[in-house]
Amino acid sequence: MAEARWLTDDEQRTWRSFLIASRLLFDRLEKELKQNSNLSFATYEILARLSESPGRSMRMADLAAACVFDRSRLSHAIDRLVRSGWVRRVPSTSDARGQLAELTDEGARQVRESAPGHVELVRSLLFDRLSREQQESLREVSTVLATGVLDPARLDRMGWPAATPRPDPPSARG
Structure with a gap:
């Protein structure tokens, strides 16, 4: 068995800096979305991806890949969004086994209302710095x-x- 390639002190500082910064950033974005829009970051990402897609819809497999979710996690999230009236499942016309997730008008409204605050926070926490x-x-x-x-x-x-x-x-x- 090969010996572990332990991190140097500089590498350890870099790793910890990256880890802490990314966690703090995503925790802050999650908190802002929940506080101002009652959305999780994952829910916002799904809604935003659909809002940017042609016809406001995507194949479920493509949406899962774009959000870096496994298919099961996406399916559960879409079920919640369907119950909220923000998304609907639509059979794929090009693949009998495939399904599309389609953003409803109410889902589009939710994205429009939550996006400005979210984007401003992304700008202030990342790009302005x-x-x-x-x-x-x-x-x-x-x-x-x-x-x-x-x-x-x-x-x-x-x-x-x-x-x-x-x-x-x-x-x-x-």
Whole structure:
């Protein structure tokens, strides 16, 4: 059995910094969404992904991949969203076994109401604290980390942001 490759002191500090920062960030985002919109982060992500999709719908398998959920977790979450009236399940017209999750008008309203506060918090906790160069570095590091876990082709099928960059908003252009 090979000997463990223990972290150096610098690596340990880097790991702990990453772990603490990511936990604090997601805990704060979760708390804000629950407090202001009565949504979990997972629920918001599902609703937001559907709101951005053509026809406000996605195949369940694609939605699970995009949200990095296993299919069972997504199915339970969709069941809750169906009961709330925010999502409906629709049979796939292209695959008899497949199902689509489709955002309802009420679900779209929920996203519209919760998105501004959520995006403002993301901006203030992350983007306002980082220079343009640091944002690019964070994106590059995140890409390296994600591709160490999943192959790039699968990340691309998930809608990985690094594979589909968005243009800068008009206010950020020079």
